[in-house]
Amino acid sequence: MHTLKIKRFSWPAFKDHFGNFIFIVPALAIFSVFYIYPFFEIFNLSLYEWNGITPYREFIGFANFGELMQDKVWWASIWHAAFITLIALTFQNALAFALALACDRQIRMKKFYRVIFFIPPILSEIVVGLVWQWLLYAGMQDGQHIGLFNYFLNKIGLPHLVHNWLSDPQTALTCIAVVHSWKGFGWGFLLLLAGLQTIDQQLYEAAKVDGAGPWNVLVHITIPMLLPVIVVVMILTILGSMQVFVLILSMVGQGLVYHTEVPVTRILSSMTRTNQFGYACAQGVVFGMILVAASYVLRQISNRMKQE
Amino acid sequence: MWDPYKTKNSLKSIVIHAFLTAVALTCLFPLLWMIRSALMSNETIFADQSLIPAEFKISNFYYAWTEGNFGGYFLNSVIYTTSVVLGIVVVASLAAYAFSRLEFPGKNFFFYLFFGAMLIPLPGSFVPLYVLMNKLGLVNTRIGYILCMINVGLSVSIILLKVFFDKMPPDLENVARIDGCSKIGVWWHVALPLARPAIAVVVIYNSLNVWNEYILATLLLNDKSLMPLQRGLMVFQGTHSVDYPLLMAGLTITAAPIILVYLLMQKHIIKGLSEGAVVGETAFLKSH
Numbered sequence: 288m289h290t291l292k293i294k295r296f297s298w299p300a301f302k303d304h305f306g307n308f309i310f311i312v313p314a315l316a317i318f319s320v321f322y323i324y325p326f327f328e329i330f331n332l333s334l335y336e337w338n339g340i341t342p343y344r345e346f347i348g349f350a351n352f353g354e355l356m357q358d359k360v361w362w363a364s365i366w367h368a369a370f371i372t373l374i375a376l377t378f379q380n381a382l383a384f385a386l387a388l389a390c391d392r393q394i395r396m397k398k399f400y401r402v403i404f405f406i407p408p409i410l411s412e413i414v415v416g417l418v419w420q421w422l423l424y425a426g427m428q429d430g431q432h433i434g435l436f437n438y439f440l441n442k443i444g445l446p447h448l449v450h451n452w453l454s455d456p457q458t459a460l461t462c463i464a465v466v467h468s469w470k471g472f473g474w475g476f477l478l479l480l481a482g483l484q485t486i487d488q489q490l491y492e493a494a495k496v497d498g499a500g501p502w503n504v505l506v507h508i509t510i511p512m513l514l515p516v517i518v519v520v521m522i523l524t525i526l527g528s529m530q531v532f533v534l535i536l537s538m539v540g541q542g543l544v545y546h547t548e549v550p551v552t553r554i555l556s557s558m559t560r561t562n563q564f565g566y567a568c569a570q571g572v573v574f575g576m577i578l579v580a581a582s583y584v585l586r587q588i589s590n591r592m593k594q595e
Numbered sequence: 596m597w598d599p600y601k602t603k604n605s606l607k608s609i610v611i612h613a614f615l616t617a618v619a620l621t622c623l624f625p626l627l628w629m630i631r632s633a634l635m636s637n638e639t640i641f642a643d644q645s646l647i648p649a650e651f652k653i654s655n656f657y658y659a660w661t662e663g664n665f666g667g668y669f670l671n672s673v674i675y676t677t678s679v680v681l682g683i684v685v686v687a688s689l690a691a692y693a694f695s696r697l698e699f700p701g702k703n704f705f706f707y708l709f710f711g712a713m714l715i716p717l718p719g720s721f722v723p724l725y726v727l728m729n730k731l732g733l734v735n736t737r738i739g740y741i742l743c744m745i746n747v748g749l750s751v752s753i754i755l756l757k758v759f760f761d762k763m764p765p766d767l768e769n770v771a772r773i774d775g776c777s778k779i780g781v782w783w784h785v786a787l788p789l790a791r792p793a794i795a796v797v798v799i800y801n802s803l804n805v806w807n808e809y810i811l812a813t814l815l816l817n818d819k820s821l822m823p824l825q826r827g828l829m830v831f832q833g834t835h836s837v838d839y840p841l842l843m844a845g846l847t848i849t850a851a852p853i854i855l856v857y858l859l860m861q862k863h864i865i866k867g868l869s870e871g872a873v874v875g876e877t878a879f880l881k882s883h
């Protein structure tokens with residue numbers, strides 16, 4: 288016979304649970320004020336026209352979103368971020384994979400390489416951006432190029448390649464993407480190398496017995512076994528690269544230029560330059576949804592691949 | 596170990612080493628160039644392109660530290676990093692301990708609240724955050740910036756610590772409880788010391804995050820005396836746009852502590868950062 292369990296209120300049990308709950312109160316308090324409240328507030332504010340200063344704000348419904356759809360600079364900025372992400376996904380991750388493969392063997396100085404490759408990732412975007420901006424500096428004095436890169440190009444007999452790398456719309460975004468990759472490849476290298484080292488050596492032995500060449504080993508053993516790690520690296524790369532912006536601020540300066548705008552710099556300038564707080568929030572909401580959709584699709588694909 | 600890609604061939608081994616060395620040099624060169632530029636004078640930096648300067652102008656560091664105000668920025672960075680990390684360790688380990696060991700209503704709901712925050716990217720959340728801080732009168736205060744930064748590292752730290760507590764056998768804690776230790780006493784005297792490896796990961800991951808943080812420092816701190824290094828660098832660059840030797844000295848002051856600590860304990864740092872970075876993704880992928 289089933290006995291119906293009725294939870295009777297008991298004072299000791301209540302006291303016990305309440306005492307336990309106290310443990311999460313500090314975390315919950317900070318989290319509610321500084322994460323949950325802004326999370327809902329960004330949706331709320333996106334429906335207003337507001338300069339961020341005056342107490343009065345005008346409710347305008349979805350007008351900010353309508354305006355955003357027409358905003359050519361905004362959609363260009365998304366394309367710019369996508370371009371940086373594309374470079375990071377291909378160039379940066381291919382480099383990371385090649386380096387990880389090169390290090391996944393008994394090789395001298397393996398530890399040394401590992402330590403060095405992880406130096407750029409620990410530096411701040413401000414430091415990286417300002418150092419590279421100096422290397423790519425386009426100024427001249429007494430007919431001499433001051434920036435090392437242009438000086439070097441001139442010296443090795445390629446003076447026609449010398450130019451203003453960071454203000455020329457043709458090259459600025461590519462330079463940013465390359466520096467971003469320089470800063471980031473150490474992550475992929477580290478995660479992929481760790482993944483490679485978990486692959487069962489017996490698989491390689493078996494392949495050797497079967498007479499498989501290096502290419503076959505790579506395509507039929509290494510890559511399939513590494514797939515979960517590759518997916519993690521790809522998701523981290525996409526979410527990280529789409530939201531890059533501090534690097535851009537430090538490389539091309541705070542007076543933002545159209546051809547290096549990305550979504551987060553657009554949000555920032557709606558907020559701090561034109562004082563359109565509602566519009567900035569609408570941009571944040573739309574961009575956040577794009578990112579959530581992108582990572583959802585990636586996770587679905589990775590789950591599908593795992594089942595096969 | 597059998598080598599899957601055959602490196603017996605010495606030519607191949609040379610090619611591999613050449614490739615690795617070339618990439619390693621590309622990693623190091625910009626930093627060497629930064630230090631070299633920090634040691635030049637305002638005249639030589641525009642004329643001389645040699646890697647090793649003719650004379651070392653070490654006084655640049657002194658001027659950057661004093662007149663460039665990098666001494667003040669440095670102190671602020673130290674204050675923010677230590678207080679935020681300390682705050683995160685206490686707040687996150689309390690919560691993680693409760694999520695792992697204790698019972699209370701709504702436990703799963705609250706846990707997934709923190710977990711979900713890690714999975715949803717929220718670009719532009721600094722806009723409503725700034726509005727809120729303005730309302731609370733916390734703009735341009737140390738405590739405001741510290742609280743915001745504690746929140747930034749909270750979710751990841753709670754998950755990292757909870758995963759560790761889940762794997763840790765509770766025997767010692769039970770003994771302490773039977774001996775009459777309070778729950779909070781068990782957390783402090785037994786659980787925290789045992790969780791030292793996970794706390795190390797939390798400390799490393801968050802220290803680097805706070806030291807390198809820029810955007811909230813920019814929006815929340817306008818007073819020069821409150822700014823940390825990253826913000827100070829951009830202010831310096833904005834006002835002394837041509838004084839490259841001092842800027843490079845400031846950059847060196849900012850990067851040097853990170854690089855030194857990293858070189859001294861790279862094994863722990865690599866572990867700490869990679870665990871911190873993938874905790875969200877791996878936890879999510881494993882849960883499906």
